[in-house]
Amino acid sequence: MPFVHVELFEGRTLEQKAAIAKEITESITKHAGAPASAINVIFTDLPEGTLFQAGEMRKKN
Amino acid sequence: MPFVHVELFEGRTLEQKAAIAKEITESITKHAGAPASAINVIFTDLPEGTLFQAGEMRKKN
Amino acid sequence: MPFVHVELFEGRTLEQKAAIAKEITESITKHAGAPASAINVIFTDLPEGTLFQAGEMRKKN
Amino acid sequence: MPFVHVELFEGRTLEQKAAIAKEITESITKHAGAPASAINVIFTDLPEGTLFQAGEMRKKN
Amino acid sequence: MPFVHVELFEGRTLEQKAAIAKEITESITKHAGAPASAINVIFTDLPEGTLFQAGEMRKKN
Amino acid sequence: MPFVHVELFEGRTLEQKAAIAKEITESITKHAGAPASAINVIFTDLPEGTLFQAGEMRKKN
Secondary structure, eight states, X not given: OOEEEEEEETTOXXXXXXXXXXXXXXXXXXXXXXXXXXXXXXXXXXXXXXXXXXXXXXXXX | OOEEEEEEETTOOHHHXXXXXXXXXXXXXXXXXXXXXXXXXXXXXXXXXXXXXXXXXXXXX | OOEXXXXXXXXXXXXXXXXHHHHHHHHHHHHHOOOGGGOEEEXXXXXXXXXXXXXXXXOOO | OOEEEEEEETTOOHHHHHHHHHHXXXXXXXXXXXXXXXXXXXXXXXXXXXXXXXXXXXXXX | OOEEEEEEETTOOHHHHHHHHHHHHHHXXXXXXXXXXXXXXXXXXXXXXXXXXXXXXXXXX | OOEEEEEEETTOOHHHHHXXXXXXXXXXXXXXXXXXXXXXXXXXXXXTTSEEETTEEOOOO
């Protein structure tokens, strides 16, 4: 705790995810006072065809 | 917002998901007054072997 | 299964949620062939101050 | 209901998941008084590269 | 990791939740080989009026 | 999309959440190339008594 789930389209590299996870962890540590060791960030890669906005399929961005 | 997550067994086609997403979006627009552009529907395909009911594995339906 | 989670701002009545749940259930039954008895729809009411879009707090709609 | 989601690293066998699902179901039946038929346990397999703790990628355990 | 989310109707006591969390933790430790310290169990209490099965509101059990 | 869910103990102020949401949005915009308008951050406040680690209740931090 805190637990952070990030849902995004597949295609981001490990380096991109690592950079985001590092900054999310720093942000929560700084503003919420939680120790970094307690912060878990989990990424879910969504393939195209799984997200619909306004009833229409969204293409990968 | 609203955000809708639908977990179902894998095997449904894009056409089936699109039809469901369209109707969910229309229903929420009609009854909750949310604008369609704000409604996101996300499907998670579950493979067989991931769902257990009453402690027993459920086969794909 | 299928399981449907709907996150929306608090303030919708039980009648509104019931109408949405009924239509989501009918839609999934029709298009995905799942029996109605297996379809669970769960609503999560979000209070104002929990959703941020583009880094800005979204007011209840 | 109850619905139980278990996120864990990929690599566990169907037998391991079945054993865990059976014991979770028994535990909730015993302590919460819910009928076993209403208890659904869903496993999400996470590949390596999706979990970051303290800002660092966690290897599969 | 593993992370376990349990959604159930409100009304269970802290003692009931603690007993369930303890047994889930033991089960995952035994069958999946994960260290107990890495296992987090999170309960979400659902009020009546949030769960609909087969399109009908489910009363608290 | 991306959608970010943050689960943390209740007690953080709106200002703390806003600061975290702003930085998460900036981080994902910078590293994943997603437009800020598509990034939604949702906070779930967990009361004490809902999180158990290693089978033991965690107090609010």
